[in-house]
Amino acid sequence: MRHIGTIPDSQLAERFQDFLIAHGTKCRLDDEVDGVAVWVYDDDRVPDARRQLTEFLEQPDSARYREAREQATTVLREEAAKRKAARRNTVHLSQQWSRPPGAQAPITVVVILACVFLFIQTDLMQNRDLVLRLLFSTDRTWAPIRNGEYWRLFTPALMHGGWLHIIFNLLWWWDLGLIIEHRRGSLRFLLMVLTIGIVSNTLQFVFAGPFFLGLSGVVFGLFGYVWVKGKLDPSDGLGISSQTAMWMLVWFAICWFGVVGQIANWAHTGGLVMGVIFGSLSALWRQVLSRRG
Incomplete structure (x- = not known):
């Protein structure tokens, strides 16, 4: 926060504050002996704010300053609404973890149990008949x-x-699935997972054949959903860090280049595309609802 100048009259200071707020500059007024000090929070806006203060002091009764009160009120009202929406959409961890995972995200837990059970049966115990019954x-x-x-x-x-395959996929599934199911509800989450899984598996089958395994297509779908929601609709509270998103996209590319062996890349691609589509449609729908409201 930087001090940009002092205005002798308090009413004029409030008028200039309204003008700054209306133009997106967050500021504060402090009473001093020789007038009212004007402080600007964002250092990047300080040069423009100082220039605007100089212009204001030359013509404080200009219409654009007198009319700024209504614009500033609108801006403040919109910011208050955004803060309220953010508080409503915030997941309080103390509440989230007060219930067992099975109660707050049953689909996430059931899928993990199913994967572990099938891993024991098909990979450790080599139940080939079961594998053949479950392949595409x-x-x-x-x-x-x-x-x-x-x-x-x-x-x-x-x-x-293999161990690395299931551990890697289930760790990502747990991180992404838990928060999405908690926020979207189990039914919507289940429908999303089934759709992503079916599309990604079908794409892999069509372009590479039926011999593929793993939850990674669905995981990339959930990643795509959260990633796009965070970009297009941050007020919804879903999002992923830039570093994590970059890591996932780099891994996606590495898999396509064949560096890590035989990978179900078409399933990854189909899942990612479906997740991006779901995230984009969800963000668009929330924008439509907010405009109606």
Whole structure:
């Protein structure tokens, strides 16, 4: 915060404060012996504010200064509404963790349990029959799904090959799934997860065949959703740090370049695209509702 000058008359000082607020400059007035000191919070706005103060002192009764009160009131009202919305959308951790995870995010927990169970059965115990029952297809055709085995559209996402594979995916699933389910509700979260999983698995099957496993397509979908929501609709309270987003996108690119071996890259791509679409539509819908309100 920087001091930009002093105005002798308190009414004129308030008029200039209104003008600054109306133009997006946050400021404060302090009474002093020789008048009212004007302070500007943002250092980047100090040069412009000093210039505006000089112009104001030359013509304090100009219409643009007299009319600033109404504009400033509008700005302050909008800022108050944003703060209220942010408080409403803030997740209080003390409340969030006062209930067991199964109560606040049952879908997130159930998926983890399903992945662990299937990992024991298919990877550790080598239950090949179960693997064949859960793969997208066993003969590279759509025949199993056409015959009514619709679970195959999603179940490849619940199987993993190796400790690093399942640990990596479930850690990300826990971080992203817990907060999204807590904020969006279990039903909406379930529908989102199923849609992302089915689209990402189908894309992988069409372009690379049926032999793929893992939750990473869904994880990239959840990442895309939170990432876009944070960019387009930050007041909703969902978001991800720039460093984390960069790390995920770099990992996405590394996987496509084949540096880490055989990866279900089409599933990653389909999941990420679906997450971005869901996040964009959600942000757009909230904007429509706010305008109606």
